[in-house]
Amino acid sequence: MGISEFDRNAPWRDDPRPPRGSIQGIHAFFGIARFRRTRMVQVDGDEREISAYAYAHALQQTVESAPRWIARR
Structure with a gap:
């Protein structure tokens, strides 16, 4: 399969x-962000810093990928 005009x-x-594939990736990153945001308030120290960075x-x-799909129809 080649690259299409929609890629x-x-x-x-x-x-x-x-x-x-992109919509699946956006969905996955929403889930990762939600997990890390929740985790940030549950832990202290280094684990909080790691979660804050990952979030x-x-x-x-x-944020970078969603507008690429919304703007192009």
Whole structure:
């Protein structure tokens, strides 16, 4: 399969992704962000810092990729 006009680059991949793959990735990063946000308030010390970083990273991946799909129809 080649690249179609509907494929878009996703922040977590170097190659263009089809809509289904990108939407699945966005959904996954929402779940990771939700888990890490919840985990941040449950732990202290290094684990809190790790969760805060992972939350910010997952949220950024989602924020960067969602508009690519919303803006292009």
